[in-house]
Amino acid sequence: MSLVEAHREAFSLKHQLEPKEINNKQHLLVIGSAADDSLISSVDYWKKSGISIDFLPYRIYELAGEKYFEFFALPYDKHKNPSDVKGVLFDTNRSWNEDSIWSMMDNSRLEAYGDAKRFVHHVHIGDIVFFSHKWCGLIAAAKVKGEVKAPDSETLYRDVEFLTPIPNRNDNTLLAMPFSEVSSKTGKSFFWARTIKVPYLTKSEALELVDELNNYLHRT
Incomplete structure (x- = not known):
């Protein structure tokens, strides 16, 4: 099966797209530590520069001797x-x-x-x-x-x-x-x-x- 045929089947399209119409826009998700200020600043800069991008942070911390992993979905807090x-x-x-x-x-x-x-x-x-x-x-x-x-x-x-x-x-x-x-x-x-x-x-x-x-x- 060709790429355009697989694409039409995967997305239940009535007609297949031309190859030049596939993947002509991308959105980037950067996953990183909520404590990484330099990465957060970079993502903010890229976003202001017109790049379609979002940052999804996680953090690892310890409370009462127990370790926790927390992952944020949009909209997230810092x-x-x-x-x-x-x-x-x-x-x-x-x-x-x-x-x-x-x-x-x-x-x-x-x-x-x-x-x-x-x-x-x-x-x-x-x-x-x-x-x-x-x-x-x-x-x-x-x-x-x-x-x-x-x-x-x-x-x-x-x-x-x-x-x-x-x-x-x-x-x-x-x-x-x-x-x-x-x-x-x-x-x-x-x-x-x-x-x-x-x-x-x-x-x-x-x-x-x-x-x-x-x-x-x-x-x-």
Whole structure:
């Protein structure tokens, strides 16, 4: 079988392409260490120069004597050291349970449920979490202060200390910073479909967003 015939069969094309039409555009994926700043800078330079290229980082680290390998898919964060404080946008589970938000607000907790409960392990004591409420925006920010706890087989949570006003279920309107404004303030495009909205924020970026959120909630 010729290359053009194999290509037509592999991609279920009605007509085979001319040889000159095959492979006339390439996209390069560079896989490397998240700590390799020179490689990341090079990829950024090539991208700005018009080359179709992306960087997919990985990192290897040790926690409590256990070694871990972590691989990122796009969009990825450049958070290199898991022990560093980071900012995380975390979903309130509105798609599945309208009352989940009030369990978190009333008890000062960050909670996740079912298959998504594992994401509670992705934040650590000292991290800053932003509660992302579907169809609304960011409703509050808090600092993680507790270890992971399991009140039942379907739930994991961490205790938090709020850094912004705490929403009240008795209020007529739930105040929230729209997602579009969050992206505008941070200069980042987030993957909103996930429980954790990557990319992460650095500590300084997270503190700046806390200030912006406080200003927004107080003037609204």
